[in-house]
Every structure is written in C-alpha cells, then in structure tokens.
Amino acid sequence: MDLAMLVTDFLENGGTGGADSRASSDSDSALSDHLADNISIYKQGGDEKENELLSMVHSLLFSIHESDLLAFKRGQCSASCIRHLLVKLLRYSGYDAAVCVSKWQGFDKIPGGDHEYIDVIMNSDTEYRLIIDIDFRSHFEIARAVDSYDSLLNSLPVVYVGTLPRLKQFLHVMVDAAKWSLKQNSMPLPPWRSLPYLQAKWHSKYERIDLHIEQDFHSTASDHALCIGHLKRLKSSLQSELDTERLLMMPIKTDMKRRAKFERRRRRSLLSF
Template identity: 35%
Template sequence: MTKISLKFWRLSAAFEEVARTRLCESSGSEHSAAEEEKEKSEDLSELVDSFLERESGGEGDWCEERESEEESGSCYESKRYGAGLERKKQLLSLIGGEDEGGERRRIWAEVESAWRSLGSGSTEEFKRRVMSWLRHKGFDAGLCKSRWEKTAQSPAGDHQYIDVISTGTRYIVEISPAAQFTIARPTDHYASLLEDFPRILVLREDMLKAVLRLICAAMRESLKERGMHVPPWRRNAYLQAKWLGPYKRTANVVPATTKVGWAGRSLVGFETVQVSSNGCCRGELVRKEGFGADVVGNLNGMHL
C-alpha cells in the first residue's frame, strides 16, 4: 500500500508539473481547442510512458531516491558492497600493517619459526611450547588465561593465548585466529574476510580491539542476511573478554603441579596478574623458584 501511494503521489506531482508548464507555454499564444487537447493528450502519454519506464528499472538519480526510501534492490546491494570493501580494506590494514620499530614483524617471524619447527596446534601444551620458544629467543612471552563469569548478555567462558611484552607494549599472539570467528552459513563476503586472516596473528591490544569491532559488524551482517540471530558467543563483548579482559599469566615452561584457586576454580601453573577493568596490568608476581616446597612457600605470599 505504501509503494502504491508513493507512485500515485509521484505521478500526481508530475501531472501538476506538466500542467503548470502547459499554462506558462499557452500564455501569450493562441491555440484552437482541438489542437490544445491533442497536445495535452500527447504530453500526458509521454509523461506516463516516462514514469512507467523509470519505475520498471531506471537507475541514476531515481535509484538514489529509492535507496533513501527503502534499503532494497540493486541500490542497497551496491551500497552494501561498497561498505564491505571498505571493511575489508580496514581489516587488511590492521592485521597486515607495521608498527614503529617492526616489533610485530619480529614476533611474528619467531612464532612462524616455532610453528614450522614444533608443528601446528592450538592446545595449551602447544601454546606453552611456542611461548617457551619465544622466551628462549629473548622475548618476554607468557601464556595467558582469561576467564569471565556469566552475565545477562554472555555465557561464562575462558580462553588461552600467548602475549609478548616489549618496551611497555603488550602484543597478543593468536594461532589460527579465523577459527575464533566462524559462524554458520557465512555469506561469501564474510567467508572472504576469514580467508584474509593469517594463521598467526600478532596485534597490539588497541589494534585487536579495532579488529574485533570490524569482524563483529561483519558477523551481524552475514547472519542477518541469512535470517539468523547473533549468538552470545559471537558478540563483541564476549570476544573482547577473550583477549582484553582480566587474565592470569605464566612464564613456566611446564605446568606446575600446584593449583592456584580463582573464584572457586583452579588454575594450573599460572601466576597472578592483577589487571584493571580494561585489561591493563597493574602488577605481576613472577615465580622464579623451583617446584615443590619452594612453590608452596611463594604461594603463601600471593594476593589474589
């Protein structure tokens, strides 16, 4: 009904415009009644033909006008395609760009070397071996474990990843990052975004935050196009909790046998890292002693 009303309004407005034009043209000149009626009929026929032709598939300015009224059809597809290209460009710039000093590139190169030497994997054991490799190469690397409680918007969860701290800057290292962003029935555009992710991702925290915003927007768009809802574990808040929420960090080459409690649960081999709400470290307690009695003695001095 709305579309019919809009068409009727446009056709009516066009008729009025022609009528005003005819009135201006006839002032100052004389026409017989028969000639005038014939000319009006021809003008009306041309106007209707033009209107119907434009309604049936015309583009250009009419396309832009229709887009402002409803985001559908070829105009909307063109706009969405342009937005998708811009998002892809921003994503590639973030995950493939360089930082000052080339520290990201050096970290990535060593993780790549570890990948080739140790084999692929995503388990805690493999990540710990990669972390140990980085420490052996002189990097301040650690194995981090984030954990968050259930909220009204997100389910509870935990995640393990590697980080490297260099001159006060924290870099997040994620192996096989695309696996963290898979969704059901992805569109071609979203699938192409996942293909852009390298098998090893090294990003500063601020860059990772920007990547998560972009990928979550693309997720919503893909799922919406498929007529599906966005699950809680694919929302921005949940994904940010994985890498940017509170975490505990260890630099132990092998898991310690002593369990450190955390909110009624246990963490094996992780040291205490106090973090603020935005994920920044306030302090870190590092255990350098051996295992056994020395470890128990150190745990007594921990403040959780």
C-alpha cells in the same frame, strides 16, 4: 559513507525487493569492500617490533615437529600443547613470553568463559605487551556464512601478533561483518560472536602461567591426534597465507624493478648530453 552508516543502512534495508533490492545489493557490495579494505589496512598496521615478532613466531611454529607434542602428558593434549611449546621457543630466543589464561563472569546476555593465549612483554618498565593468538580466525566462524564473509574471514591473519588496540580494530570489523552475513539469512548474532564477548577474551583479567611441561615418555602419536591435527592445519594455513602474500607482492616488486631500470636509463641519457 563511513563504516557505521554502511552497516546501519544494510541492516535496516537489506532484504527488500525491486529497486530497493538493487540499492541493497549496492550497499552490500560497498560494505563488503569497505570491510575488506579495513582488514587490509589493519594487517599492515604493525610497527617494527610487531613485524619482527610476527616473523619470529612464524619461523618457530614451522620448526615445531609432531614428535615434540609427544612429550606432553596424555590427556593434556590440545592446542595448549602448541602454545606452551611456542612459549618455550620464544623464551629460548630471548623473549619474555608466557601462556595467559583469562576468565570472566557472564553479564547481561553475554556468557562467562575463559580463553588461553600468549603474551610477550616487550618493555617491563611500561608493561608494553604484544598478544599472540595462534588460532585467530576460529573466533569469527559463523553458521551459514555468505561467500563474501568467508573471503573476509580468510583474509584475517592466521596467527595474530600485535597490540590490544589493533586487535580491537579487527574485532569491530568482524562483528560488523558477522551481523551483515547473518542478516542475509535472517539469523541473529549469537552472544559468543558479540563484541563484548570477543573483547572479554583478551581484555579480561588474566594470569600468566609458569612454563611447566609435564612429560610423558610413553605417549604415542595416537594419544595426541587432536593436537597433531591442529599443528598440521596451522602450518598448512600459515604456508598458504605466506604464499598468497608473496604472490601479491610480486607485481609490486616487478614494478619497482621496472621503475628502477627506467630511472637508470633516464639518468644515463641525461648524462650523455
């Protein structure tokens, strides 16, 4: 059963009792596993350039100090401070990076809005660009989420770095997951978590903003408490994500070493004949 059928089956049959309830529970589990598998596949779907940029972004974010945020003018302090600093560091590293601001008008039941993210032009001739969103998981937070939805949410990249098509794959999965979670609490999907609204954030017309940091040499940490808190949470989440990935890779590396050792022994035994 493919993803669309799993979602449809759950939304139509979830919440019944008896044997139907057991069948619904099986469908629920199958859908959760399917969504988790898709997220895992999409996380590994980046090419060499995407992976190199992702590694660079991680390193640069860890290099940002709280004191760096104090250079921003008071009242300007938000996650935007971190984005502008990251763009500055990316440019120092040779990347054509910029803060982008997208805006869109409301349509049907979808509200209008705006969104700020980073892009990196990888090829000026083809306008091949990669998207960087430093607060990726926040776009999918929902009320009264079931445990399995929270697990899916926490399996998403802390910072998204990649192409628009791969980003769209994550959006499809998380919208289906949100519908599935909210259905269990008899709650509708809010417009700001719908696929059209989420797509509008990165697919709408945008403007690349000139890098201009208006400095304030008299500001203090208390003036930038919100942004400093955001930076701390971002670094903590990133570190947790990297630690988890290392733990998951350890059995694979151990198994590869074991196989290599076995192969060397096998070759020596063959040569001894």
